[in-house]
Amino acid sequence: MALNTEQIEQFNRDGYVYPIEVLDRDEAGALRRRLEAQEGKQGGRLEPGQRSKSHLLFKWLDDLIRDKRILDPVEQLIGPNILCWNTIFWIKDIGSESFVSWHQDTRYWGLSSDQVVTAWLALSPASIESGCMRVMPGTHEGAVLPHEDRYDQANMLTRGQEITAGVDDKRAVYMPLEVGEMSIHNYRLAHASGPNHAPDRRIGVSMHFMPTDTRQIVGSWDSAALVRGSDSYGNFTPTPVPAADFDAEAMAFHARAAEAVREVLYVDAAVNTQKL
Ligand SMILES: O=C(O)CCC(=O)C(=O)O
Structure with a gap:
């Protein structure tokens, strides 16, 4: 569904837009079942190493990053030539105290562009409960805020990185989503989330899109999927398209690609917490 003028203005001004209807409940429910079937085969959870670059493991997620319903609004915000850099699962089980501290992804991803966006799709209800x-409107503009590595076990972020100044809780905005809805935010926007006190798992998958002129400026090698338009820059090695879930060739590529992301995320970190 196309974004209207107000939504585009809001994204440019505040750094985020939501909710965007993407999948109907049945379609989102079917994807959730496929994810949970895989979790069921391996003891009820994804391995940390399977949380990132996951479109190389799950064919249905590779289909999703190429889905018109996701790419049309992304194109309205970042232009016609689009790479998908990463996909990450964010799963909080019932009663889980897992949280995400206030942070800006610009600080950690080693990407040169200020136009990278995160599209976050809800596969179960993402409510305040x-x-x-939550996002801090307007923080996508200006300097990156100061962060500190806090290494909290319950923090879903690699190093428990947290903004130490510049977030005003009273001005923060929650972005609740129904099943099948998505939010899009600029990756510099400060964002966070709390524990799951609801009677269902909170399951989301984030898809990180960027214009093709983006470069990886921290890591020596990186990969991305060209999902729309053409790439005349060739700054990222193209990711293979998996033929099926856990396709052997794509899995081999995934091992290298996910490791490259880890090297960037943990650069200069005191501890490798192995969360991704
Ligand atoms: O899922 C969450 O609660 C946080 C997600 C996040 O930090 C991100 O998508 O960048």
Whole structure:
């Protein structure tokens, strides 16, 4: 569904837009079942190493990053030539105290562009009770705020990185989403989320899109999927398209691609917490 003028203005001014209807409940429910079937085969959870670059493991997620319903609004915000850099699962079980501290992804991803966006799709209800995302309007502009590594076990972020100044809780905005809805935020926007006190798991998948002129400026090698338009820059090695879930060739590529992301996320970190 196309964004209207007001939504585009809001994204440019505040750094986020939501809710965007993407999948109907049945379609989102079917994807959730596929994810949970895989979790069921491996002891009820994804391995930390399966949370990132997951479109190389799950064919249905590779289909999703190429889905017109997701890419049309993304194109309205960042232009016609689009790479998908990463996909990450954010799963909080019932009663989980897992949280995400206030942070800006610009600080950690090693990407040169200020136009990178995160599209976050809800595969179960993301409510205030279940720990949906909160954002700090306007923080996508200006300097990156100061962060400190706090290494909290319950923090879903690699190093428990947290903004130490510049977030005013009273001005923060919750972004609740129904099943099948998505939010989009600029990756510099400060965001966070709380624990899950709802009677269902909170399952989201984030998809990180960027214009093709983006470069990886921290890591020596990185990969991305060209999901729309053409890439005349060639700054990222193209990711293979999996033929099926856990396709052997894509899995081999995933091992290298996810490791490259980890190297960037943990650069200069005191501890490798192995959360991704
Ligand atoms: O899922 C969450 O609660 C946080 C997600 C997040 O930090 C992100 O998508 O960048």
